[in-house]
Amino acid sequence: MMDWTDRHCRYFHRLMTARAMLYTEMVTSAAIVHGPKARLLDYSTAEHPVALQLGGSDPAELAAAVRIARDWRYDEINLNVGCPSDRVQSGCFGAVLMERPALVADCVAAMRDESPVPVTVKCRIGVDDQDPETVLPDFIDRVSAAGVSHFVIHARKAWLQGLSPKENREIPPLDYDLVLRMKASFPHLTICINGGITSLAQARGLLERGLDGVMIGRAAYHEPGNVLIGADALWGDAPGRDAFAVVEAMRPDIADHLAEGGRLHQITRHMLGLFHGKPGARGWRRVLSEGASRDGAGLDLIDRALAEVTQAAEAVRAG
Ligand SMILES: Cc1cc2nc3c(=O)[nH]c(=O)nc-3n(C[C@H](O)[C@H](O)[C@H](O)COP(=O)(O)O)c2cc1C
Numbered sequence: 112m113m114d115w116t117d118r119h120c121r122y123f124h125r126l127m128t129a130r131a132m133l134y135t136e137m138v139t140s141a142a143i144v145h146g147p148k149a150r151l152l153d154y155s156t157a158e159h160p161v162a163l164q165l166g167g168s169d170p171a172e173l174a175a176a177v178r179i180a181r182d183w184r185y186d187e188i189n190l191n192v193g194c195p196s197d198r199v200q201s202g203c204f205g206a207v208l209m210e211r212p213a214l215v216a217d218c219v220a221a222m223r224d225e226s227p228v229p230v231t232v233k234c235r236i237g238v239d240d241q242d243p244e245t246v247l248p249d250f251i252d253r254v255s256a257a258g259v260s261h262f263v264i265h266a267r268k269a270w271l272q273g274l275s276p277k278e279n280r281e282i283p284p285l286d287y288d289l290v291l292r293m294k295a296s297f298p299h300l301t302i303c304i305n306g307g308i309t310s311l312a313q314a315r316g317l318l319e320r321g322l323d324g325v326m327i328g329r330a331a332y333h334e335p336g337n338v339l340i341g342a343d344a345l346w347g348d349a350p351g352r353d354a355f356a357v358v359e360a361m362r363p364d365i366a367d368h369l370a371e372g373g374r375l376h377q378i379t380r381h382m383l384g385l386f387h388g389k390p391g392a393r394g395w396r397r398v399l400s401e402g403a404s405r406d407g408a409g410l411d412l413i414d415r416a417l418a419e420v421t422q423a424a425e426a427v428r429a430g
Pocket residue numbers: 112113114115135136137164191193194233265280305306307308326327328329330
Protein backbone atom coordinates (compact mmCIF):
# COMPACT_ATOMS: atom_id res chain seq x y z
CA MET A 112 0.00 0.00 0.00
CA MET A 113 1.67 3.15 -1.25
CA ASP A 114 2.87 5.51 1.50
CA TRP A 115 1.94 2.95 4.17
CA THR A 116 3.84 -0.27 3.66
CA ASP A 117 7.52 -0.85 3.01
CA ARG A 118 10.03 -3.62 3.59
CA HIS A 119 10.06 -3.01 7.37
CA CYS A 120 6.31 -3.48 7.43
CA ARG A 121 6.50 -6.69 5.42
CA TYR A 122 9.26 -8.02 7.68
CA PHE A 123 7.03 -7.28 10.68
CA HIS A 124 4.01 -8.92 9.04
CA ARG A 125 6.00 -11.99 8.13
CA LEU A 126 6.74 -12.58 11.81
CA MET A 127 3.01 -13.20 12.26
CA THR A 128 2.24 -15.42 9.28
CA ALA A 129 4.47 -17.83 7.45
CA ARG A 130 1.90 -18.62 4.75
CA ALA A 131 0.25 -15.41 3.56
CA MET A 132 1.66 -13.88 0.37
CA LEU A 133 2.90 -10.35 1.06
CA TYR A 134 2.75 -7.69 -1.67
CA THR A 135 4.98 -4.70 -2.16
CA GLU A 136 3.38 -1.33 -2.62
CA MET A 137 2.99 -0.47 -6.31
CA VAL A 138 6.25 0.45 -8.01
CA THR A 139 5.99 1.90 -11.51
CA SER A 140 7.82 0.28 -14.38
CA ALA A 141 9.28 3.69 -15.26
CA ALA A 142 10.77 4.05 -11.76
CA ILE A 143 12.43 0.64 -12.01
CA VAL A 144 13.77 1.24 -15.50
CA HIS A 145 15.04 4.78 -14.88
CA GLY A 146 15.31 5.06 -11.10
CA PRO A 147 17.30 3.74 -8.11
CA LYS A 148 16.79 0.02 -8.57
CA ALA A 149 18.21 -1.25 -5.29
CA ARG A 150 16.23 1.27 -3.27
CA LEU A 151 13.02 0.26 -5.03
CA LEU A 152 13.56 -3.49 -5.13
CA ASP A 153 15.69 -4.54 -2.15
CA TYR A 154 13.98 -6.57 0.53
CA SER A 155 14.86 -9.11 3.20
CA THR A 156 14.83 -12.77 2.24
CA ALA A 157 12.85 -13.30 5.46
CA GLU A 158 9.86 -11.73 3.66
CA HIS A 159 9.26 -14.66 1.28
CA PRO A 160 6.82 -15.41 -0.23
CA VAL A 161 6.61 -11.85 -1.52
CA ALA A 162 5.11 -10.40 -4.69
CA LEU A 163 6.35 -7.31 -6.50
CA GLN A 164 3.47 -5.15 -7.65
CA LEU A 165 4.09 -3.12 -10.79
CA GLY A 166 2.18 -0.21 -12.25
CA GLY A 167 2.42 0.71 -15.89
CA SER A 168 0.78 0.40 -19.27
CA ASP A 169 3.67 0.19 -21.72
CA PRO A 170 4.29 -3.49 -22.51
CA ALA A 171 7.95 -2.94 -23.43
CA GLU A 172 8.65 -0.89 -20.30
CA LEU A 173 6.84 -3.39 -18.05
CA ALA A 174 8.84 -6.21 -19.65
CA ALA A 175 12.06 -4.27 -19.02
CA ALA A 176 11.07 -3.76 -15.37
CA VAL A 177 10.35 -7.47 -14.96
CA ARG A 178 13.72 -8.30 -16.56
CA ILE A 179 15.51 -5.99 -14.11
CA ALA A 180 13.55 -7.31 -11.12
CA ARG A 181 14.42 -10.93 -12.01
CA ASP A 182 17.68 -10.70 -10.05
CA TRP A 183 15.72 -9.85 -6.88
CA ARG A 184 13.87 -13.18 -7.01
CA TYR A 185 10.38 -12.10 -6.07
CA ASP A 186 7.91 -14.98 -5.91
CA GLU A 187 5.23 -13.34 -8.05
CA ILE A 188 4.86 -10.26 -10.24
CA ASN A 189 1.50 -8.50 -9.96
CA LEU A 190 0.16 -5.85 -12.32
CA ASN A 191 -1.97 -3.15 -10.71
CA VAL A 192 -5.19 -2.53 -12.66
CA GLY A 193 -7.08 -1.23 -9.67
CA CYS A 194 -5.50 1.92 -8.33
CA PRO A 195 -7.61 5.03 -8.99
CA SER A 196 -5.33 7.89 -7.86
CA ASP A 197 -5.00 10.92 -10.14
CA ARG A 198 -1.30 10.41 -10.37
CA VAL A 199 -1.92 6.93 -11.66
CA GLN A 200 -4.68 7.93 -14.08
CA SER A 201 -2.51 10.57 -15.67
CA GLY A 202 0.08 7.94 -16.48
CA CYS A 203 -2.71 5.77 -17.98
CA PHE A 204 -2.33 2.94 -15.59
CA GLY A 205 -4.12 1.49 -12.61
CA ALA A 206 -7.92 1.20 -12.73
CA VAL A 207 -8.32 3.17 -15.95
CA LEU A 208 -6.89 0.10 -17.68
CA MET A 209 -10.17 -1.72 -16.94
CA GLU A 210 -11.32 0.14 -20.07
CA ARG A 211 -8.46 -1.29 -22.12
CA PRO A 212 -8.37 -5.07 -21.68
CA ALA A 213 -6.51 -5.61 -24.96
CA LEU A 214 -3.69 -3.38 -23.72
CA VAL A 215 -3.63 -5.21 -20.37
CA ALA A 216 -3.38 -8.49 -22.29
CA ASP A 217 -0.40 -7.11 -24.24
CA CYS A 218 1.22 -5.93 -21.00
CA VAL A 219 0.91 -9.26 -19.20
CA ALA A 220 2.03 -11.22 -22.26
CA ALA A 221 5.19 -9.08 -22.44
CA MET A 222 5.75 -9.45 -18.69
CA ARG A 223 5.30 -13.21 -18.81
CA ASP A 224 7.93 -13.50 -21.53
CA GLU A 225 10.46 -12.06 -19.07
CA SER A 226 9.23 -13.60 -15.85
CA PRO A 227 10.33 -16.91 -14.35
CA VAL A 228 7.54 -16.57 -11.75
CA PRO A 229 3.75 -16.19 -12.15
CA VAL A 230 2.40 -12.88 -13.44
CA THR A 231 -0.87 -12.03 -11.71
CA VAL A 232 -3.35 -9.15 -11.99
CA LYS A 233 -5.12 -7.07 -9.36
CA CYS A 234 -8.19 -5.35 -10.78
CA ARG A 235 -11.51 -3.73 -9.90
CA ILE A 236 -14.92 -4.99 -11.04
CA GLY A 237 -15.13 -2.03 -13.43
CA VAL A 238 -14.84 1.73 -13.60
CA ASP A 239 -17.31 4.61 -13.92
CA ASP A 240 -20.41 3.64 -15.90
CA GLN A 241 -19.11 0.27 -17.06
CA ASP A 242 -21.45 -2.65 -16.38
CA PRO A 243 -19.36 -5.03 -14.22
CA GLU A 244 -21.57 -7.99 -15.15
CA THR A 245 -20.28 -7.81 -18.73
CA VAL A 246 -16.99 -5.96 -18.38
CA LEU A 247 -15.43 -8.15 -15.68
CA PRO A 248 -15.91 -11.53 -17.39
CA ASP A 249 -14.70 -10.04 -20.67
CA PHE A 250 -11.63 -8.59 -18.92
CA ILE A 251 -10.82 -11.92 -17.24
CA ASP A 252 -11.39 -13.80 -20.48
CA ARG A 253 -9.01 -11.64 -22.48
CA VAL A 254 -6.32 -11.29 -19.84
CA SER A 255 -6.34 -15.00 -19.00
CA ALA A 256 -5.98 -15.76 -22.72
CA ALA A 257 -2.70 -13.83 -22.50
CA GLY A 258 -1.48 -16.26 -19.84
CA VAL A 259 -2.61 -14.93 -16.46
CA SER A 260 -4.28 -17.55 -14.31
CA HIS A 261 -4.42 -15.65 -11.00
CA PHE A 262 -6.62 -12.61 -10.39
CA VAL A 263 -7.12 -10.57 -7.23
CA ILE A 264 -10.38 -8.67 -7.61
CA HIS A 265 -11.14 -5.61 -5.48
CA ALA A 266 -14.89 -6.14 -5.38
CA ARG A 267 -15.96 -2.57 -6.09
CA LYS A 268 -15.82 -0.18 -9.00
CA ALA A 269 -13.40 2.72 -9.15
CA TRP A 270 -15.09 6.00 -10.00
CA LEU A 271 -12.38 7.86 -11.79
CA GLN A 272 -13.99 11.29 -11.72
CA GLY A 273 -14.92 13.10 -8.54
CA LEU A 274 -13.77 10.67 -5.83
CA SER A 275 -10.48 10.75 -4.00
CA PRO A 276 -8.47 7.51 -3.81
CA LYS A 277 -9.62 7.16 -0.20
CA GLU A 278 -13.28 7.60 -1.17
CA ASN A 279 -12.73 5.08 -3.95
CA ARG A 280 -11.89 2.50 -1.30
CA GLU A 281 -15.07 3.25 0.63
CA ILE A 282 -17.93 4.66 -1.44
CA PRO A 283 -18.47 2.44 -4.51
CA PRO A 284 -20.47 -0.52 -3.14
CA LEU A 285 -18.85 -3.91 -2.64
CA ASP A 286 -20.18 -6.76 -4.78
CA TYR A 287 -18.76 -10.01 -3.40
CA ASP A 288 -21.39 -12.07 -5.23
CA LEU A 289 -20.05 -10.93 -8.59
CA VAL A 290 -16.56 -12.10 -7.63
CA LEU A 291 -18.02 -15.43 -6.49
CA ARG A 292 -19.76 -15.75 -9.85
CA MET A 293 -16.41 -15.15 -11.59
CA LYS A 294 -15.01 -18.15 -9.74
CA ALA A 295 -18.00 -20.21 -10.89
CA SER A 296 -17.56 -19.00 -14.49
CA PHE A 297 -13.78 -19.52 -14.53
CA PRO A 298 -13.26 -22.51 -12.22
CA HIS A 299 -9.80 -23.23 -13.71
CA LEU A 300 -8.51 -19.79 -12.67
CA THR A 301 -7.31 -18.70 -9.23
CA ILE A 302 -9.74 -16.01 -8.12
CA CYS A 303 -8.97 -14.05 -4.94
CA ILE A 304 -11.18 -11.39 -3.43
CA ASN A 305 -10.27 -8.05 -1.87
CA GLY A 306 -12.14 -5.13 -0.34
CA GLY A 307 -13.64 -4.56 3.07
CA ILE A 308 -12.48 -7.81 4.67
CA THR A 309 -11.71 -7.11 8.29
CA SER A 310 -11.37 -10.45 10.08
CA LEU A 311 -10.09 -13.97 9.66
CA ALA A 312 -13.63 -15.28 10.24
CA GLN A 313 -14.86 -13.24 7.28
CA ALA A 314 -11.92 -14.47 5.19
CA ARG A 315 -12.67 -18.07 6.12
CA GLY A 316 -16.33 -17.60 5.13
CA LEU A 317 -15.32 -16.37 1.66
CA LEU A 318 -12.86 -19.24 1.19
CA GLU A 319 -15.59 -21.69 2.19
CA ARG A 320 -17.79 -20.22 -0.52
CA GLY A 321 -15.25 -21.34 -3.11
CA LEU A 322 -12.82 -18.47 -3.56
CA ASP A 323 -9.14 -19.30 -3.81
CA GLY A 324 -7.77 -16.49 -1.69
CA VAL A 325 -8.51 -13.35 0.27
CA MET A 326 -6.38 -10.22 0.17
CA ILE A 327 -6.59 -8.01 3.24
CA GLY A 328 -5.22 -4.46 3.07
CA ARG A 329 -6.23 -1.89 5.64
CA ALA A 330 -7.30 -4.28 8.40
CA ALA A 331 -3.99 -6.14 8.18
CA TYR A 332 -2.18 -2.82 8.50
CA HIS A 333 -4.28 -1.34 11.30
CA GLU A 334 -4.81 -4.54 13.32
CA PRO A 335 -1.92 -6.81 12.40
CA GLY A 336 -2.15 -8.79 15.63
CA ASN A 337 -5.82 -9.63 15.10
CA VAL A 338 -5.62 -10.32 11.38
CA LEU A 339 -2.20 -11.86 10.82
CA ILE A 340 -1.56 -13.81 14.02
CA GLY A 341 -3.70 -16.86 13.41
CA ALA A 342 -3.90 -16.38 9.63
CA ASP A 343 -1.90 -19.57 9.11
CA ALA A 344 -4.85 -21.50 10.55
CA LEU A 345 -6.54 -20.85 7.17
CA TRP A 346 -3.95 -23.27 5.76
CA GLY A 347 -4.44 -25.64 8.70
CA ASP A 348 -1.23 -24.55 10.43
CA ALA A 349 -0.86 -23.65 14.08
CA PRO A 350 -0.50 -19.94 14.87
CA GLY A 351 3.09 -18.78 15.25
CA ARG A 352 4.27 -16.11 17.65
CA ASP A 353 2.04 -14.11 19.95
CA ALA A 354 2.25 -10.32 19.88
CA PHE A 355 4.89 -10.14 22.63
CA ALA A 356 7.11 -12.61 20.78
CA VAL A 357 6.66 -10.55 17.62
CA VAL A 358 7.97 -7.47 19.41
CA GLU A 359 10.99 -9.43 20.65
CA ALA A 360 11.64 -10.76 17.14
CA MET A 361 11.57 -7.21 15.77
CA ARG A 362 14.34 -5.98 18.07
CA PRO A 363 17.35 -7.11 15.98
CA ASP A 364 15.85 -5.58 12.82
CA ILE A 365 15.15 -2.34 14.67
CA ALA A 366 18.67 -2.31 16.18
CA ASP A 367 20.22 -2.76 12.72
CA HIS A 368 18.06 0.03 11.33
CA LEU A 369 19.05 2.41 14.12
CA ALA A 370 22.72 1.47 13.74
CA GLU A 371 22.49 2.43 10.05
CA GLY A 372 21.19 5.87 11.03
CA GLY A 373 17.49 5.12 10.58
CA ARG A 374 14.83 6.43 12.95
CA LEU A 375 12.77 4.32 15.30
CA HIS A 376 9.52 5.75 14.00
CA GLN A 377 10.20 4.40 10.49
CA ILE A 378 9.66 0.90 11.85
CA THR A 379 7.40 1.36 14.87
CA ARG A 380 4.82 3.30 12.82
CA HIS A 381 3.85 -0.09 11.35
CA MET A 382 3.53 -1.62 14.82
CA LEU A 383 1.10 0.83 16.43
CA GLY A 384 -1.93 -1.45 16.00
CA LEU A 385 -0.25 -4.66 17.16
CA PHE A 386 -2.23 -4.85 20.40
CA HIS A 387 -5.47 -3.42 18.96
CA GLY A 388 -8.43 -4.39 21.12
CA LYS A 389 -6.21 -5.71 23.94
CA PRO A 390 -5.67 -4.11 27.35
CA GLY A 391 -2.97 -1.45 27.13
CA ALA A 392 -3.32 -1.01 23.35
CA ARG A 393 -3.85 2.72 23.74
CA GLY A 394 -0.81 3.18 25.96
CA TRP A 395 1.35 1.17 23.57
CA ARG A 396 0.24 3.34 20.66
CA ARG A 397 0.62 6.58 22.61
CA VAL A 398 4.14 5.90 23.90
CA LEU A 399 5.36 4.91 20.44
CA SER A 400 3.64 7.64 18.50
CA GLU A 401 4.75 10.37 20.90
CA GLY A 402 8.33 9.19 21.33
CA ALA A 403 9.54 7.28 18.31
CA SER A 404 10.27 10.24 16.06
CA ARG A 405 12.29 12.08 18.71
CA ASP A 406 16.05 12.32 18.24
CA GLY A 407 17.82 9.40 19.83
CA ALA A 408 14.68 7.29 20.33
CA GLY A 409 15.78 3.68 20.72
CA LEU A 410 14.80 0.25 21.93
CA ASP A 411 14.16 1.50 25.46
CA LEU A 412 11.05 3.23 24.13
CA ILE A 413 9.76 -0.18 23.09
CA ASP A 414 10.30 -1.36 26.67
CA ARG A 415 8.27 1.58 27.94
CA ALA A 416 5.47 0.93 25.44
CA LEU A 417 5.42 -2.78 26.34
CA ALA A 418 5.18 -1.88 30.03
CA GLU A 419 1.86 -0.17 29.22
CA VAL A 420 0.54 -3.45 27.86
CA THR A 421 1.84 -5.69 30.62
CA GLN A 422 0.60 -3.34 33.36
CA ALA A 423 -2.84 -3.11 31.76
CA ALA A 424 -3.00 -6.90 31.42
CA GLU A 425 -2.03 -7.29 35.11
CA ALA A 426 -4.71 -4.77 36.09
CA VAL A 427 -7.31 -6.79 34.18
CA ARG A 428 -6.13 -10.04 35.82
CA ALA A 429 -6.26 -8.43 39.26
CA GLY A 430 -9.86 -7.48 38.48
C1 LIG B 1 -2.79 3.98 1.78
C2 LIG B 1 -3.18 2.93 0.78
C3 LIG B 1 -2.32 2.65 -0.28
C4 LIG B 1 -2.66 1.67 -1.21
N1 LIG B 1 -1.78 1.36 -2.21
C5 LIG B 1 -2.06 0.33 -3.04
C6 LIG B 1 -1.08 -0.13 -3.97
O1 LIG B 1 0.06 0.34 -4.02
N2 LIG B 1 -1.44 -1.15 -4.80
C7 LIG B 1 -2.68 -1.75 -4.73
O2 LIG B 1 -2.95 -2.67 -5.48
N3 LIG B 1 -3.60 -1.32 -3.86
C8 LIG B 1 -3.31 -0.33 -3.01
N4 LIG B 1 -4.24 0.05 -2.09
C9 LIG B 1 -5.56 -0.60 -2.08
C10 LIG B 1 -5.55 -1.84 -1.20
O3 LIG B 1 -4.60 -2.77 -1.67
C11 LIG B 1 -6.91 -2.53 -1.24
O4 LIG B 1 -7.21 -2.89 -2.55
C12 LIG B 1 -8.02 -1.64 -0.71
O5 LIG B 1 -7.64 -0.91 0.44
C13 LIG B 1 -9.27 -2.47 -0.38
O6 LIG B 1 -8.93 -3.54 0.48
P1 LIG B 1 -9.09 -3.45 2.09
O7 LIG B 1 -10.52 -3.10 2.35
O8 LIG B 1 -8.71 -4.82 2.57
O9 LIG B 1 -8.16 -2.38 2.54
C14 LIG B 1 -3.90 1.00 -1.12
C15 LIG B 1 -4.75 1.27 -0.04
C16 LIG B 1 -4.38 2.22 0.91
C17 LIG B 1 -5.31 2.48 2.08
